[in-house]
Amino acid sequence: MGGLHIPDGFLDPLTAGVTYLISAAYAVYAFRKLRAEKARLELVTPLAAGIFAAQMLNWPLPGGTSLHFVGGALSGILLGPWLGFFPLFLVLLVQCLLFHDGGITAFGANLLNMAVIDVLAGYAAYRLAPKRCKAFGAFLGGWLGITLAGLACGVEIGVSSRLPYGLAVTVPVMAGWHAALGVIEGVITAAVVSYISRRAPHLIEEGGGREVA
Numbered sequence: 001m002g003g004l005h006i007p008d009g010f011l012d013p014l015t016a017g018v019t020y021l022i023s024a025a026y027a028v029y030a031f032r033k034l035r036a037e038k039a040r041l042e043l044v045t046p047l048a049a050g051i052f053a054a055q056m057l058n059w060p061l062p063g064g065t066s067l068h069f070v071g072g073a074l075s076g077i078l079l080g081p082w083l084g085f086f087p088l089f090l091v092l093l094v095q096c097l098l099f100h101d102g103g104i105t106a107f108g109a110n111l112l113n114m115a116v117i118d119v120l121a122g123y124a125a126y127r128l129a130p131k132r133c134k135a136f137g138a139f140l141g142g143w144l145g146i147t148l149a150g151l152a153c154g155v156e157i158g159v160s161s162r163l164p165y166g167l168a169v170t171v172p173v174m175a176g177w178h179a180a181l182g183v184i185e186g187v188i189t190a191a192v193v194s195y196i197s198r199r200a201p202h203l204i205e206e207g208g209g210r211e212v213a
Helices: 013-036 038-055 072-083 085-099 107-128 131-159 167-199 201-206
Strands: 058-061 065-068
Touching (some): 013 038, 013 131, 038 085, 072 085, 072 167, 131 167, 167 201
Antiparallel strands (some): 058 065
16 A cells, blocks of 8 residues: 555445545535635646645555655645645546556545545644744644544554454554654645745735635
8 A cells, every 4th residue: 555545445335435425525515615716726737736746756664555745735725625625636536547546446535534634634734823833834734634644544444344454553553654754744845835935925825824714
């Protein structure tokens, strides 16, 4: 398994179905919010392309798996919690259908972990940070987003009847390794957000800087 991308065969039908329903409900709600985000839709595809390229860099781990940059927090900070869902959706869809990175049956779970949980956590951490500590808020968002996504991934795999490993194994492994990677994710997220805040601050203010409607 590469990072947070759960392949086919790891989740039983019940787990896969529940995660599909949650992700679909979020996608529908986010899509309805697009009417208020039309002026920013052109940012979705370039951000998706940047995240896609960044996710190609993998750090190998013992046991045949690997970790990689996710970018969910960055998407949430720049585009907000609703529009920020769609760059990750596009990335994960292309990876699933064209590169077989993440299974079709597990697509709902992968969306939930990276396009919902990671995006929301990153956005919330940045929004709650004091104005003078936004760089730290971006770092915290990057770290927290991928850590919670790893935790959710561990829960999904642990409760699935398809694998012999229980929650006592899957949760510490997935959450622990992604908490470690989260430091790198946080640094990259903070660096990108700080750079954009200097060069094009309106992107931050109009994206992750707004209240959730």
